[in-house]
Amino acid sequence: MANDGIIALTWNRVRLLKESPIGMIGAFLVIFWIVVALFAPLLAPFNPNISNMDALIDPTPSAVNWLGTDNQGRDILSRIIWGSRTVLIVAPVAVFAAYVVGCLMGLIAGYYRGWVDQVVNRIADILLSFPAIVLYIIVIMKVGAKATNIILAVIFISSPQIIRIVRGMTLELREREYVAAAKMRGESALYIMLVEILPNARGPLIVDACLRMGYTTIAIGVLGFLGLGLPPPDPDWGGMVKDTYAMMSIYPHMSLFPAGAITSLVVGFSLLADGMREISIRD
Amino acid sequence: MSSATAATMDRPQAEGAKRPILELRNVSISYFVRAGELKVVPNISLTLYEGEALGLVGESGCGKSTVAFAIMKYLGGAGRVTGGEILFEGRDMTKMSEAELRGIRGGRMAMVYQDPMSSLNPVITIGKQLMEVPLIHSNVNEAESYKRAVQMLKEVNLPDPEHIMTRYPHQLSGGQQQRVVIAMALMAEPSLLVMDEPTTGLDVTVEAAVLDLVAQLRKRHNSAIVFISHNLGTVVRICDRIGVMYAGELVEEGPIGEVFRDPRHPYTRGLLNCIPTLNADKRTRPLSAIPGQVPPILDRPKGCIFAPRCPAAVPERCSVAPIPTETYGSSGQHRVKCVRMEELPKHERPGTSAAPANANAAQRHDAVLTLDGLKKTYHQAIGMFGGAGYDVHAVDGIDVAAERAETLAIVGESGCGKSTLAKVLTGIELASSGKVTLAGKDIGNTAVENRDGDTKRAIQMVFQNPESTLNPSHTIGYVMERAISKLKRIGGKAARAQVDDLLRTVNLPLEFANRKSRQLSGGQKQRVAIARALAGEPELILADEPVSALDVSVQAAIINLLVDIQKKRGSTLLFISHDLSVVRYLADHVAVMYLGKVMEYGSVADIFAPPYHPYTEALMSAVPIADPDVKQRRIILEGNVPSPQNRPKGCPFATRCPRKVGSICDDTQPPEQVSESGHRIACHIPMTELASVTQVVF
Amino acid sequence: MLAFLSKRMALLAFTMLVVSALVFAAFEFTPGQVARKVLGPFATQDQVDRLTEELGLNRPVVVRYGEWLGNTLTGDLGYSTLYKTDVNKIIGDRLQNTLLLAGIAFAIIVPLSIILGISAGMKEGSFLDRSISVASIVTTSVPEFASGVFLASIFVIWLGWLPGTSPLDTGTGWSIWQQLVLPVCVMVLYDLGYVVRMVRASMVEVMTRPYIRTAILKGLNFRAVILKHALRNAMIAPFTVILLQLNYLVTGVVVVEAVFAYPGFGRMLLEAALAQDVAVVEAGALFAVLISVFTQIAGDLGYMMLNPRIRFS
Ligand SMILES: Nc1ncnc2c1ncn2[C@@H]1O[C@H](COP(=O)(O)OP(=O)(O)O)[C@@H](O)[C@H]1O
Ligand code: SF4
Ligand code: SF4
């Protein structure tokens, strides 16, 4: 297809990023964590799930356990390194899935308008006015504490917002003259939505996707923190904070390090999104 | 003699020597962007005397607005005056502090902007916005400034000023908004008024009324005016002097009469040759486009900037050293920036023909497209949700036919239903009633998705806006290939082979196939759009204002291309336009629309000579003509086009018609009178009587 | 206006109906569980069955939903199996606590976000703009539990100025106000940046409008341009967003409440949901929907008031 494809277009933006210092810092943080997640088995000094009973006597950071050990004597650095995998696998999959749902529904609603639009809007409204926490819990009750529940929950929470963005842009883009030209040469509705409209909505969507990766990272952390995340003992950053928060007053490092880890990743995504936004204004 | 020139002569002058109000001395202006410094205006000098009006013309991007805002010393964050002096009433603006500038802006020097709607604050009432000016500059209280604001609104001929004071901008029409902006500018009795394209975007009748108002107020307030426009005709109406700008330079400047009668710069000549006028058509004179494009700012040629496009260029003389500006002729006021200004032959005015012989009148062809009582009614809901509402009759019973290989023009002001008509023809909207017959098939009620392949091929469209006509994500080659394969119903590979042919048809270089639309200029985009429409070799090409967003020089090239293609392929062109000059140039038959109805229909010969429909007559008298020697009868239309809710029961034009014969116009739909030649006029005045009026343009 | 309101009310009723039905359905796939939860793991199956019978949980879902709906319409929200009290009472208490927290946070967020957003947006790209923007991005990116951890390490552990938990009883030796400081801080930090960026984006956009140029070229000073011409226009777009924050502040604060052991509405929902206490979850969900739809209506009304284009159309 002569259509460059979203990937090439996205890459263009990434190349432009070097002109935004803020975006560069974000990109650095995100890439750092991606590398950590990719090479977790090589980087982690210990098995994240094995307790070292000796460490329980003094869990603070030491030459052996650089970031100390947690309430069960497990190496915090190793748990953070392995924990990054959870986030960086679950978040992109979840965001991608939410995008597939959100883009399709948004395109259909905006393109066809009328009752289709009404129905999609109502569904989005209802999902949006559902308290997020109840939605999460319902999903978890039905699916159980697995990575899939996080993904499903993110689809439910994020896709209504994506629907709104895509729908709004579709309403505007469908009035463009090139869409009229496509109709006049007899293109199908699907072609018009996917080839004529969607690629031109990519600017704001890339920015949003990047922000959404951040939100999703937070959501994963929050679920872990509330005890609704992955089943123990697999490390997950939110869960690490939850397990050790009670000991904050004695061993603050147990909570501080995982809290810092998740914060740096989310900040990375947000700064990256801001850099992307800055660039998209320019061209 | 125009009222503007009269004004200059009436004005009392202090012992012969006029005082200069504004002097630009070697001013250079740059924008600082990421790519570096853009020297948009390298060096400009001009002088404006008390009470004088100077018109600055040129194509878009040549730096007119930049100069205007530099005069106000307001160039936004990126712009800066990098050299020279801007003397306003003897003081150098470039050396003033912000506080000093504030004292002058809106006071001694005021500005009128393009696009009045966005220039007025949408959340503040007109009254408050006007009253601010005397409150800042005249040191008066609220009551007094209210009085002055009302008074000023009266002066700009707005009905019921007290009521207008309480309105918000969106509640006024475009013409009213521009009057408000003018009133605001005049509130503090400025000695200099800077007007940047004040009538661009307004309908031609509204434009005429605003121009008349400006000419009138000029006399009364004795303000000097810098009047910026891309339209040479409007400058002729308002100004004493004209300056022609090209790529940031003032290439020719002088009294209107001298410059128009004896233009010395090849660019000025080019401009004059490429604008269609009300008294010439494609049979009597070809439009000559200026070849090429304005060079990018970072890549300006050495010597004369115009050299790459100049038909008179002599490289050894023109492209060596900077070209000086020198005076020409005996008046001492005509300045030209061209080394060959003395030796160029006298400029040949393009041929004109007041009443064209109609070449096509005799030989009638069969009709390709027939519209029978075509109507399109929209239901407009009231408020945000309410089910109740009213009907908008956007197209209200149209009968016209377009013959094979001819151009039928549909002309009318905005809101008269032209674009709705196009939408119904394309099948993007469905007709409410009536018939659209294309090559024997009724297609008025078949949505575009349901049209058969051959119908889709047979009718294709060229759109108005070059910026949105091409998908920015696709390459030009892909656009063409897709159009060919869909319309000719052939495979992608076979289609790809034909892309080059298509590019050649519209005179585009073949390597454009790999480019995307953002790498193309407006004119090039429009060429691609034309090529796309031609892909299936349609019988009917629908062109909705295809040149109105383009600069005149480019416009001429596109018009010539359309004429050419039509000649070669024998396709029928349905040309929708608001511009009577272009219509006169291009059309074989014309339908004049008002409020969804055809008021007059006939061959160009019939339309542009008496008998006129009173609306057509008013339209013609409103068109600004870029020739100080052409006389034009002036008819000013009062009021606005009625809103669709209270359209007149009788003649749609009754609320504004200067020839209205009485209550019969209000109450009874006028009959359609048809002459032998097929000239149709919908009016209560008998055709014979309408035939007795004089030519509008002579 | 009336048409608008009645239409919105109808929509509200519809949304509440759908949400409550969904919640009911979601919790009803496993009826026996409720009695088991109430009685604990050591009760016999017989006891569980008896309680299930007693609670009427073995009747068809539709019947029970109908009954619940009827009761709800008369103002009776049922009995909480978790808190062992009337739902009306527990909801009332918890909502009150949460509203206190939300109210304080909102009162801080609104003026602060407007001031910061406007200051940042009035000169795009200025040092002030960059600082405020980056600070906003960073603060909204810190998850609440993380900022809870950070703030607690500083003010509780290191400085010892504030309590680490906020159970809202004064027995701990800390006043109610001292207990509120950290939860409010966490909420403000998390939410403020988002609103600031909305206001800033709107302001930046407004400052590029031609009418701002008109105001400057009238001779107005910068202050008057900002206050008289830009401010109101800049508030139109973010107005709805600002009101929608109430939503988050009331129903989305579960994390903050969990971090500081604050007896609020969000934590109640969490606990009730985990305990399959349908009555409480239903009631909570209804309140959440109510708040979200009302903020939307208020947002739309405010939008209309601010924007004469809609007011007079
Ligand atoms: N803020 C700006 N930053 C950079 N370039 C600008 C800016 N404003 C105008 N220009 C450039 O300056 C040139 C002259 O523009 P302008 O004065 O608007 O011309 P005109 O009014 O004749 O159309 C154009 O090339 C335009 O792209
Ligand atoms: S100087 Fe030469 S190139 Fe320039 S306008 Fe004159 S003749 Fe043409
Ligand atoms: S019918 Fe009457 S109002 Fe209409 S154009 Fe003729 S004279 Fe004017």
Ligand SMILES: [Mg+2]
């Ligand atoms: Mg301009």
